[in-house]
Every structure is written in structure tokens, then in C-alpha cells.
Amino acid sequence: MMTPETQKQLKITDVSAKKLDKLNLNTAWDLVLHLPLRYEDETHIMPIKDAPIGVPCQVEGEVIHQEVTFKPRKQLIVQIADDSGSVLFLRFIHFYASHQKQMAAGKRIRAVGEIKHGFYGDEMIHPKIRDAESSGLAESLTPIYPTVNGLNQPTLRRIIQTALDVTPLHDTLPDALLGRLKLPHLAESLRLLHSPPPSFTIHQLSDGALPAWQRLKFDELLAQQLSMRLARQKRVSGTAAALGGDGTLTQALRHALPFALTDAQERVVSEIRRDMAQTHPMHRLLQGDVGSGKTIVAALSALTAIESGAQAAVMAPTEILAEQHFIKFKQWLEPLGLEVVWLSGSQRKKPKTKPKPNSPTVPSKSPSARTPCFQTTSSSKIWAW
Numbered sequence: 001m002m003t004p005e006t007q008k009q010l011k012i013t014d015v016s017a018k019k020l021d022k023l024n025l026n027t028a029w030d031l032v033l034h035l036p037l038r039y040e041d042e043t044h045i046m047p048i049k050d051a052p053i054g055v056p057c058q059v060e061g062e063v064i065h066q067e068v069t070f071k072p073r074k075q076l077i078v079q080i081a082d083d084s085g086s087v088l089f090l091r092f093i094h095f096y097a098s099h100q101k102q103m104a105a106g107k108r109i110r111a112v113g114e115i116k117h118g119f120y121g122d123e124m125i126h127p128k129i130r131d132a133e134s135s136g137l138a139e140s141l142t143p144i145y146p147t148v149n150g151l152n153q154p155t156l157r158r159i160i161q162t163a164l165d166v167t168p169l170h171d172t173l174p175d176a177l178l179g180r181l182k183l184p185h186l187a188e189s190l191r192l193l194h195s196p197p198p199s200f201t202i203h204q205l206s207d208g209a210l211p212a213w214q215r216l217k218f219d220e221l222l223a224q225q226l227s228m229r230l231a232r233q234k235r236v237s238g239t240a241a242a243l244g245g246d247g248t249l250t251q252a253l254r255h256a257l258p259f260a261l262t263d264a265q266e267r268v269v270s271e272i273r274r275d276m277a278q279t280h281p282m283h284r285l286l287q288g289d290v291g292s293g294k295t296i297v298a299a300l301s302a303l304t305a306i307e308s309g310a311q312a313a314v315m316a317p318t319e320i321l322a323e324q325h326f327i328k329f330k331q332w333l334e335p336l337g338l339e340v341v342w343l344s345g346s347q348r349k350k351p352k353t354k355p356k357p358n359s360p361t362v363p364s365k366s367p368s369a370r371t372p373c374f375q376t377t378s379s380s381k382i383w384a385w
Contacts, residue, residue: 002026010162019151020159031163034215035193036143039205043111043138043198046204048086051115053122059088060132063105077120078103079112088115089123099129108132141196141205160194172219181218182211189215236280243276245307250300252336257296265293272301295325299332306338318343 002017008028012020025031048058061080064087068076076099078090090111092099103109113127145156169187171178178185184192189212196205204210208217237365254261262270268286275282288294302312316322326342334338 006385009166010159014157016151016155016159019148020066022148023146028163028167032167032169032190034145034160035320036205037146038144039141039196039202040112040144041202042142043140045110045137047084048088048122049084050081051088051122053115053117056112056114058110060083060108060110061088061376063103063107063109064268066100066103066105068100076100076103080109089118089120090127090129091118091123091125093126102129102131124138139199140198141202143194145194151344164191164194183215183218184211186215186219188212208377212360234284235283238280240279240281241308241310242279243305243308243310245276247301247307249307253300253332254305256332258338261296262293264288266295269300272297276301276304295328296332299329303333319346334339 001021002012003026006012006156007014007017010031011030020026020031021033025034040056040058042058045060046057048059048061051057051059059080059082061082063078064081065079066076068074073093076092076095078092079087079129080090081087088111090103093155108131110130110132111124111127112130113124114121115124117123118125142153143157144153145160147153153176169190171186173183173186192200192210192212193205193216193249200210208214272282272284272286275284298314302314305312314325316325322342326340
């Protein structure tokens with residue numbers, strides 16, 4: 001939630017602060033980085049006859065007719081004509097008496113919205129309306145922000161502009177790097193995206209190729225990489241038992257296999273074995289297509305843990321897959337003198353803790369210190385320790 005100090009600094013009411021909280025906008029920097037979803041061009045008037053279909057535009061004309069119809073539902077129909085005599089219909093399904101007064105016959109108004117082919121002819125549905133005689137044209141493209149009910153665009157634009165004015169937009173990147181990458185400064189980029197001048201087209205601002213967009217994308221990727229680097233350093237600083245293994249079980253399984261490992265499998269097994277021998281936790285995702293041989297890699301990794309005097313567990317996302325692994329691991333590991341145990345979420349607690357003798361789905365005795373366990377959980381990751 002926004003602090004009272006920030007509310008006072010940005011001149012935000014309690015009601016607006018609650019609306020902003022729904023958008024997770026609670027600091028001045030949150031607001032500065034709340035970028036437009038799109039832009040509307042209200043810097044010039046488009047003749048009605050030249051206005052494109054399906055593209056936001058601004059037209060101006062005199063109200064020549066207004067009526068409330070009830071077919072197929074209650075709605076306000078306003079007809080305007082510009083100086084060339086071209087006519088456009090404005091349709092409002094939700095309206096108040098103030099709207100009817102604002103668009104009374106003879107009034108000159110501006111309408112901003114998308115023109116579509118309608119029942120009455122070319123029309124705008126619920127366009128944004130301004131009094132043409134009392135309001136001037138916008139000096140820059142109008143940003144349209146993601147918002148919530150009760151927080152309109154003018155209010156959000158004013159709040160963001162205030163945040164831009166009071167927030168020190170210090171650059172974190174050296175000028176030499178910006179020059180080499182041909183990227184603008186952060187303050188320049190943010191101000192341009194929030195208040196682009198008329199010289200920029202909506203297309204330029206929307207395709208993401210603008211240097212201002214490129215600068216923010218660069219900062220986002222840099223922050224992501226730095227976060228990953230810090231997380232990696234934190235993981236490395238943790239401690240875990242080193243599981244080196246003497247290689248006896250892994251070599252025995254290799255000799256018993258009716259196939260040889262591929263070069264990729266050999267490389268991955270070596271990397272995993274090296275990671276497990278470290279004194280910090282392993283953090284690795286093994287990726288491969290169906291049938292590429294991930295299961296045998298998991299089995300060899302489990303044997304490395306067992307060689308070191310530990311147990312190993314392999315978790316599968318479904319009970320069917322866990323049972324398939326159970327059968328495969330029994331074929332591979334029982335000839336090595338190891339007992340393979342299957343535990344599933346559908347089992348009752350007692351069989352899990354005190355398995356019945358000769359049960360086909362649970363061990364006939366409690367797992368020893370050298371027993372790999374295979375358990376189904378909601379996780380799809382494979383862990384070996």
C-alpha cells in the first residue's frame with residue numbers, strides 16, 4: 001500500500017491510492033515504470049471522409065441531430081457533420097442527461113475513437129467527447145495506460161506525470177556504454193514514452209524498435225541477469241554433503257546395459273557427477289526430447305548418491321509415470337543388490353510408514369541407507385541426493 005508520504009508528495013487521494021494498489025503501483029518508481037499500453041493521436045483533426053476504419057482517430061463536427069432510441073435497446077444516437085458535410089454517427093449505450101446536454105443540437109464537439117461500419121452507417125461507439133470550442137488540441141500523442149475501474153485515464157496520466165517530475169531519474173549505466181550501444185539515457189527514454197512529441201507516429205511507438213523502448217528492454221534484461229547471478233551466488237554459498245561416489249555401482253550398471261550411452265548422455269552424467277561432488281547444492285534442469293535417455297541419466301545420478309552412503313529419490317508428476325520408472329529401475333538396479341521401493345500419493349499413511357511384507361507396491365522391509373526411493377508428487381522435477 002502507498003505510504004502517506006508518497007500520497008502527499010504525488011497529491012494522490014485515498015481513493016486513488018486504493019485503486020493504484022490494485023495495479024501494484026505503490027511508489028513513485030512504480031508509477032514511472034507503468035508504461036503506456038498504446039497511444040491515441042489527439043494532436044490533429046481527421047476529416048470524417050478520410051478517417052480510417054478500425055483505427056483510433058479524432059474528428060470534429062457540429063451536432064445536427066440527437067435522439068434516444070429503444071430498439072433493440074435504449075441508446076443515445078448523435079449525428080455530427082464536419083465542414084465538408086461528411087456525416088458520422090456516435091452511439092452510446094450507457095449515457096446520462098449530462099451527455100445529452102453536452103451533445104445538444106448545434107454544439108461543436110470532438111470525438112475520439114474507432115470508426116466502424118454500423119446499422120446507421122459509419123459510427124463510433126462510446127467515443128471520448130470534448131467541447132471543440134473550449135478545449136485545444138493535445139500537444140503530444142495521448143498515452144493509454146493499463147488501469148482498473150474507477151481510475152480514469154486523465155487521473156492516471158496526471159499522477160504519472162507528477163511522479164516523473166518529482167522522481168530523480170538517475171542513470172545506472174555509464175555514458176561510454178550507452179554511446180557504444182547507441183541507447184538514450186533513462187530519463188530521456190521514460191519522458192519520451194510517457195509524453196511523445198507529435199513528430200513520432202503511433203506506429204513508431206508501438207513496434208518496440210524505438211531507442212527509448214530498446215533502452216528499457218536492455219535495463220530489464222540486465223536486471224534479470226543480475227538477479228540470476230545473485231541467486232546463483234546465494235546458492236553456491238549454501239552447504240551440502242559432497243556425494244562423490246566411488247563409481248562401483250555406476251560402472252556395474254553401465255556394463256549391464258544392452259546399449260552404450262550417447263555423447264550427450266556421457267557429458268551430462270559427467271557434469272551432474274561433478275556437481276554432486278561439490279559442497280554446495282546442485283541446481284540443474286535436465287532437458288531432452290521423449291526417448292532421448294533422461295531416465296538412465298537419473299538412474300546413474302541416483303547411484304552416485306547411493307555410492308556415497310545416501311538414499312536417492314526420484315519424483316514423477318503422475319502415478320502412471322512413477323510406476324513405469326519403478327519397473328525400469330527394478331530391472332536396472334535389483335541385479336546390483338539394491339532394493340527399489342515405490343511410494344504413491346494414493347497409498348494410505350500406514351503402508352507408507354510400515355509396509356506390509358510381500359506387498360507388490362511397497363517394500364517388504366524398510367529402505368536401507370542404500371535404497372533409492374521413487375515417489376509420485378505434484379512436481380515434475382527429478383531430484384537426486
